[in-house]
Amino acid sequence: MSFLRNSLRALAAAGLAAALIAPASAARAEPSPAELTQRIEKSSTELERVVESYNKVNEDIKANKAAAAKLTARIGPLEAQTEQSRADVGEIAVTAYKSGRLDTANVLLSTGGSGDLLARLDTLDRITRQRQQRIAAFTDSQRLLLDQKARLDATLAKQAAQSKQLAAGKKKIEKDLAELYEMRRQAYGRATEPPKPKAKSSSSGGSAEKAPAVSGQAGVAVRYAYGALGKPYVWAADGPNGYDCSGLTLAAWRAAGKSLPHNTKMQWSKVSHISRSELRPGDLVFYNSLGHVSIYVGNGQVIHAPTFGRNVEKRAVDLMPPYGYGRVR
Structure with a gap:
């Protein structure tokens, strides 16, 4: 009798365990094709936004490269212009040193009539203005060169940061895409739609469907x-x-x-x-x-x-x- 009671208790316990386990097993059942399709559509929409963000970063990098190329093209002539300004200023300084007559005192103390004095004063004024203009041009060119270089450096730094962002984004997309394709395999038996047959009449190898006449x-x-x-x-x-x-x-x-x-x-x-x-x-x-x-x-x-x-x-x-x-x- 004791043996029978023990057996019944064991069977009851087993039955209770089975009842408790059954719902958990059902909860762990594989999702249906309809559920998978819903998840695929949601994941695809989210991932497409990520891809479009990736595309935007790629476009920004291309724009930065173009900007850098333009700045580099402008810096070359600007450097030449700056060197020429420096040479011109140096030439004026050498001329002034050799002549020794470009300061007001020398002009005023020189012998000669009033006509000579006025001519020398005019020469002094003209050379002084030319020197000031050339020095100003040199300063402006140098300032512009430095500004252009700073902009180029900033552009290249931004581009380097974007390249890292792009690489990280690509890695994440590939990971998410692998999961998405696996869901498609579960739902449809394959990760991608079968390729369409190539059109014999189409030089591009695409669809046989004829395009409407649009001018x-x-x-x-x-x-x-x-x-x-x-x-x-x-x-x-x-x-x-x-x-x-x-x-x-x-x-x-x-x-x-x-x-x-x-x-x-x-x-x-x-x-x-x-x-x-x-x-x-x-x-x-x-x-x-x-x-x-x-x-x-x-x-x-x-x-x-x-x-x-x-x-x-x-x-x-x-x-x-x-x-x-x-x-x-």
Whole structure:
């Protein structure tokens, strides 16, 4: 009897333990594809903002390099000008020393008539003014040179700091991206969408879909966007084998001879802002508080590089609530 009671107690304890463990096991269950999709969309949106920040720092570095090059180009002639001013001042000093007649006392004590005196005074005044002008020019040139050098040093220091920031940002993006792709594998069986087949009729190797007939530079940009359909989203890339959102709009308009920065917010600041009713092919459509951008291709549709693991696609202009619309100037 005692044995039976002990056995029942053991079974009851085991049952209670199983009941307690069951909810915990359920709580640790793998997320469903729907839950993973929601997490992927949230992570993609956050990571896209990080990438656009990365792109902005990259644009700032390019601007700093250009500024440094301009300053360096200006400093060379300025140094030559400063050396010439120094040489001119030295020449005046040597002339004054050799002649011994450039001070007022010598001029006044020299023999000769009043005409000679006036001539010497005029010569003294003229040489003195020339000397003062040349010394002033030397001083100004030297001051300008020092100012230019200080600006160049500050620019280069800022650029070095930005380069460190850029490297750190890239490392973090790669880490976050690996986690995002792993979530995509769990949800969809693969990290990225399968590549679209290349179009035989397209020289760019992109989509077979034919672009609408649009004239001018806007037409060039639209045709480029159509050629990018099906190519993968690649962060910080502006083609030709992959794009992020601002990289695609940059590349499309670069093909048309227009320059855009590789950052959505910077593109917004560069375009003319228009209303929705004014939209025409080639215009840019901005979304997500300037976190995303696409190119309008007509008939209420845009082409954009959607996000990580996806391919360039054509969608309705309201793929998400638009922030605003812009025309490339």
